[in-house]
Amino acid sequence: MVDALSVVTQLRDLASEPQNRETIVQDQGCLPGLVLFLDHKDPQVLFATLQTLRYLAELPQNVNTMKNELGMMVSLEALMEKSGLGVDITELAREVHRVLNTEAFRTPEQQKKRSKPQFFINSTNKKAKTVTLHVQGMDGTDQRGVCEEALLKVKGVISFTFQLALKRCTVRVRADVPTESLASAIAATKVLVAQQVVKNETGEEVLIPLSTAEVPIEENSHLPDYLPEDESPEKEMDRAISRTGAKQESSGSWLNTAASFLTKTFYW
Known part of the structure; x- marks a missing residue:
């Protein structure tokens, strides 16, 4: 409907x-x-x-x-x-x-x-950070929806965008939110697993496993907390929520x- x-x-x-x-x-x-x-x-x-x-x-x-x-x-x-x-x-x-x-x-x-x-950019705000995740198992829009629901449960998540073709999710969160809590929320779906995407000293992207054991997740009671985004120190990625296929x-x-x-x- x-x-x-x-x-x-x-x-x-x-x-x-x-x-x-x-x-x-x-x-x-x-x-x-x-x-x-x-x-x-x-x-x-x-x-x-x-x-x-x-x-x-x-x-x-x-x-x-x-x-x-x-x-x-x-x-x-x-x-x-x-x-x-x-x-x-x-x-x-x-x-x-x-x-x-x-x-x-x-x-x-x-x-x-x-x-x-x-x-949502405000260059004076320094209370947020950007985390890029590679989400194994996110093969289509159904799995993207599962990932969205998981991230929305984490208190401190500001916004997120997807690149389905690359199985990537770029998340804006409060600076005090552990990256592991994002991975824990995603792992709780039982169908998705997240690794952090970072660059090594040569500038190449590598995947870093994230611990999901005994990581407390502070859940939202309603909508995600909003914070204006500051300029991301990371290289700007495709911000569109990808819609693959036709x-x-x-x-x-x-x-x-x-x-x-x-x-x-x-x-x-």
């Missing part, structure tokens, strides 16, 4: 791939639907919607369209001021609002100076499904 959470989650995954961002924003149903989702009562829908908008705003030519979409800025400001929401939602709403306001005033030359994508066909099909769902739900 298609519902709001499944639609916005799929849109988020599609938006994480740069080649889809212009299409999503230009679609007549998706952007207005995302604006309406900003008033949704489910915090998971709110968080996924804000993640989607943040991805879409990475494409400079999307910014003015997004900023001028009816209700966009007003809804973001309402979330920024609303009490009772988790800090992750409030801060992410503030981040999207800031990007839409500042990106619109960048010159083309300034845009070129942005050498790499910045997702990529273009599946993306187009899901975009049509999302647009249809939004149109039927909100009658525009």
